[in-house]
Amino acid sequence: MTATLGRDVVTALLAANLQLTRGGFTLDVQLTLAPGEVLALLGPNGSGKSTVLDLLAGLATPDTGTVTLDGATLTAPGRLVAPENRAIGLLGQEPLLFPHLSARANVAFALRFGEARLNAAPARVQADRWLDRVGLAGLGSSLPGALSGGQQQRVALARALAAGPRVLLLDEPMAALDAETAPFIRQLIREQLAETGTSAIIVTHDIVDAVVLAHRVAVLHHGTLIDEGTTAAVLAAPQNPFVAALAGVNLVVGTAQNGAVVAPDGRTFRVRPADAAALSPATPGAEAPAPAAAVFRPASVVVHTEQPRHASPRNVWSARVRGIEPGSGGVRLRTSGDPEVIAELTPAAVADLGLQVGSTVWLSVKATDVSAYRR
Amino acid sequence: MTATLGRDVVTALLAANLQLTRGGFTLDVQLTLAPGEVLALLGPNGSGKSTVLDLLAGLATPDTGTVTLDGATLTAPGRLVAPENRAIGLLGQEPLLFPHLSARANVAFALRFGEARLNAAPARVQADRWLDRVGLAGLGSSLPGALSGGQQQRVALARALAAGPRVLLLDEPMAALDAETAPFIRQLIREQLAETGTSAIIVTHDIVDAVVLAHRVAVLHHGTLIDEGTTAAVLAAPQNPFVAALAGVNLVVGTAQNGAVVAPDGRTFRVRPADAAALSPATPGAEAPAPAAAVFRPASVVVHTEQPRHASPRNVWSARVRGIEPGSGGVRLRTSGDPEVIAELTPAAVADLGLQVGSTVWLSVKATDVSAYRR
Amino acid sequence: APSNAADTVEPTATGLEPQTLSVYAAASLTGAFDEMAALLERENPAVDVQVSYDGSSTLATQIAAGAPADVFASADQKNMQPLADDALVGPATLFAGNTLRIAVAPGNPLRIENLADLARAGVITVLCAAQVPCGAASAALLSNAGVTLSPASEEQNVTAVVTKIASGEADAGLVYATDVAANPDRIDGVTPAGASEVVGHYPIAVVAGSAHAEAAQAFVDLVLSPAGQAVLAAHGFLAP
Amino acid sequence: MIPRLLYLPASIGLALLVLPLAGLLLKVDWAALPALLLSPEALQPLGLSLVTASVSTLLCLLLGVPLAVVIARSKPRAAGLLRALVTVPLVLPPLVGGIALLSLLGRGGVLGNTLELAGLRIPFTTAAVVIAQTFVALPFLVIAVEGALRTAGIRYERVAATLGAGRGTVFARITLPLVGPGLLAGTVLSFARALGEFGATALFAGNQVGVTRTMPLAIYTAFNGSGVTTDQAVALSLLLIAVAVIILVLVGTRRASVLS
Amino acid sequence: MIPRLLYLPASIGLALLVLPLAGLLLKVDWAALPALLLSPEALQPLGLSLVTASVSTLLCLLLGVPLAVVIARSKPRAAGLLRALVTVPLVLPPLVGGIALLSLLGRGGVLGNTLELAGLRIPFTTAAVVIAQTFVALPFLVIAVEGALRTAGIRYERVAATLGAGRGTVFARITLPLVGPGLLAGTVLSFARALGEFGATALFAGNQVGVTRTMPLAIYTAFNGSGVTTDQAVALSLLLIAVAVIILVLVGTRRASVLS
């Protein structure tokens, strides 16, 4: 085994090297996952994301290749540890609730026969707690057939989390959730993974999921990983149109301070009021700065050639233009700083302002346009 | 029958008045749909959206109530016109491709036995054309089991569109689509509905779908419609937290001119380069201005107390502050114009700039932050 | 067959030990052997006689497979001989004969008087299959009389022939005299010319290795005794 | 995915079904076999059996599939009753089925009299064999197909209806293909049952060479003739079994390929 | 959702199954019925039939469900072969099943000799009745359950496994409940078949009052008993049918409530 993309294999919890051909589709993927790490697996429809998860969970066998967890071989030529003995959980693309069991019993099943091995009575109690957490209090006795699509998805998610595996594979876990619920569920997944130290791979079509939930992003295309790295790095330099379509965000990974995010280079990003609260320490007073991330779209970055005044943006700083590149949504301006910030402008604006590589510019972003998350 | 929410019933193609109780869930909904009109049906999980569609399509029977299409009664006490005789199509929340038929045959089924009544051979040819339109050229011979989740969803959508009903009901048609494909498919739905003059109800959790596809929005909550009206009106004045969570966009309905959208009051909104192309007339020269819409988020609107200069935003105008209201993402500033534009600011920014109702302000929005669509 | 006459008769000196005697008998012996069993039980109140009736070949097959039979009474030699050859039964003795009758619907509505009438157009005739005892006898009878029939069916046993005629499905058929005697309300019998020439013979034997050899022999003796023969005669059987 | 523990009872079950057939093989007089199997006494009943069982199976399909659909789509209470009625003929001992058919279609039977007036007589004809076989085989087809229909559910039929397809189209193009495996299973079962039918046939149709003597009747006749040695009966049974196995395996692998 | 055209063949199918039974009713001597049905000649075989059929059905479940699971989860080719083997006993005419069982377990039979040495004799005992019934009823259960398993698929089993549940747990809590309707159907079918079993029993178990004379044998005996009419046989059949219908309807409505 060799280091993959610069990551030390010694730290890898899960390591996979998978080859598979199915009709005209060929998959060839190497990936690793560190303990507690969350990887977002992105890629267009039919690129093989669900197939990778199936192979990792032991629900499918690769033509060649291996899967190891904590050094133990799970999949290898002639060897396939059964899914139930892998400690790898999978929430598939369809909720697939057991149709003969109530919502409560579905979740209790995971608590009784998953990691926790609870008895029937405590499993029921815990199951109700889980249903409460996904916003389904009171629906515990409903059979899956009497639940709406989004409700089923939430039960399935609760069930997958409740099983308590060492590695959790989530295939579009936020699909079918309503706009009001989605952020809460996203937060729930984040907290649950962090609290239990569970490693996870999350398949998603929503870049927000990747930014909020994942430490690292891998992009699958026609069965091969075409891009891989920290979320910020991948988004900052999209390697193909798919990633570009997904990307379109600036990501500042820094520390939380007084409801704002401080970048490594000291810039302070004020964030929208709703998120600012979450960034403030629960108990006021001296506290180690918590890691946090701020996210805003390149299109939200206003570029000035003079220092802006009398304007609403809370975040204003100056930087130098590092690069001017055509992008899918206009012209992309890379500006100096740690991290670099991308601004997206129309060609007309670039011409108007006479921008060139090396120009000094003032950048502003409205706080209400900046989302933030604790990491 | 009486006019519903000010709409004249004479113009209604589809009119429904539905009551249903299922366990603890009660539905009570009145709605109408004009010929060619597209209605976005929004609402949290379990609010009854799918149930409404089932009732309209004749797959479920209401406890009481009626459904009429073009004056003919489809559902009434003791009368239930069969789904196949309703000319109402339904794309359900699950793709439900016929598992024994190839992707091509699935679509061809709709062409042979739906409105078109094509023969086998032309149906196959047309089906392949449909698969091409949803980006699945070459996968026609695949059985559903060999398609990925997103691919299945696209086939199901092609099948529903190909059936050519008078009214099409789409339940989360964009679910499971990848980020790169989604805009194309959204456009395809729009064009297809417009070309064929099909009325439609689209259930979605994504406000973009409502904005792009729908003329009107209805919001369902616990089985009752709590809000209803043009997309712009509903989003501008959210009546409950769910709508507020969804909303967060400014919508300018106007006409396309030189790749920009001109508002009713004459303001010109320049839009992101990718969309500008779509707004330009296909054949240059004199042409009646085409209806178009521009969309941007309140958080993208920068507020100045002096006219901004030397800055990138392409769209700059002055207005008066009409209202200052607390919002979920900060403070919402309503500013004059037709339409009103909402700007979202942090309380600190409002204080800093000394904003009050009546103040005159300069507003700017970057063109790269403005999406646009022909309507 | 439980006997309530048992208490009224005082036990004889030769009274046998308490035991259950299992007799396998051809189906046509049903009525006669029920009485035979009662007779033996009267003489030996401790003995319970169980008679199993079925086709002779079924019974023979079961005995060959080790069925717990003590006595075997067959409707023909063909099913007894192989058992005797394999020493699965003791020496066999013929104990009764049976002759054929033309069975017709009660009152003989079609006026069938002889074998030739069976060949009349419009008369539906059923026979036993040549492989079963009554069928073999029928074939012999018909060939003696020079009559060729095309029967509507070749039944697997006499009961089926009787049933078809009694139910009106068929108009006539050849059955045993004992069948006519046993079904007085359902069929009438016509004695064809030459019937006495073709006699089916019934052998009886004690099954080898019977756990109740003494009682079994007693049953065989009873069948062969004047009392037994009287019972058989009353059911329409001929002397062997 | 199979719990290990299940292999033991599964093997016992298989042994219970297969070993007696193997036992039968031991009884065969292999030297005499070829001549016997090629004799008209063997081939004629075999031909009749194959023809009548095929016709009966076809009848079962024509009558049974619609009946299965009606039951599967009935309200639970009605379905329960119909299902019970359909199952009853399974309980009938062979003989009783024959009596029942005779009492309906025989001379003096309710329908039999009417038919006779029309110049139609069913007992003792090949038609009677087919009716008897259909009577005993139909429940198999109905129950198998009904179960498959119920499991398949109506989700896809509903989708087809919302696409505008009429009931006939949906039935032919969606419903039937979806219950394909169940349909095939039911067909196999009813063909097998028809092929082995003896009791009702013997009483209702009789036993006439070339007209109503099917293989099971030939076997019984042979058994009655040869008695203890059972040689000929066993040989004929073997022929029947061999033909059945060939047909079942052929259909079975075809079915497998349909399923995969 | 049912195409109208189907109602006609469905009615004919139902008529074919039900009318012969109605014809049977016409043959009943109603005056003599009550006394006969309450006589020990009727009740003892009925009791024996119910007991043996219940035991056989239990055996079918214990052996047949595992066998069905193995077949349903086998590769297509192996499954096709196994399924054919399991179906063969259906083809056997009643008699041949008996011959086969005797040739295996009877005196001189392969297993029979071994058992005899161990002091065990199976033929002509109540155990033989149960074995004969199980032999003929087992295929029904296996085929019905196998079909249901195949239709249910393994999606839910896979989900259960990814949640960490072992195979036994998955089998008991997911697989079995999901094929519940198919299991019930199979149980009903095999019980009905066991209750009506005559041929193999007659040869393999014999016809001894209280030991092996089940209801079908009692009917046969009554039918063959010269001197009496078929009345008694018909009356006994009626009793058997009535009991069967009651059980089937009870189970059927229970089933309906399970399904709804």
Ligand SMILES: Nc1ncnc2c1ncn2[C@@H]1O[C@H](COP(=O)(O)OP(=O)(O)OP(=O)(O)O)[C@@H](O)[C@H]1O
């Ligand atoms: N049995 C099969 N035979 C041939 N091709 C198959 C088969 N199963 C899957 N595929 C192909 O494998 C590819 C990967 O499928 P997969 O479900 O892993 O995609 P995905 O990345 O999860 O897509 P989505 O975002 O739509 O869920 C698809 O192109 C699909 O058509």
Ligand SMILES: Nc1ncnc2c1ncn2[C@@H]1O[C@H](COP(=O)(O)OP(=O)(O)OP(=O)(O)O)[C@@H](O)[C@H]1O
């Ligand atoms: N058979 C039933 N018994 C009781 N409640 C039911 C039944 N079927 C549906 N419901 C309830 O009806 C409500 C509406 O369901 P519906 O599927 O219409 O919701 P929806 O708006 O489509 O939600 P989603 O966004 O999750 O798809 C849900 O709360 C659900 O629990």
Ligand SMILES: [Mg+2]
């Ligand atoms: Mg997928």
Ligand SMILES: [Mg+2]
């Ligand atoms: Mg829904």
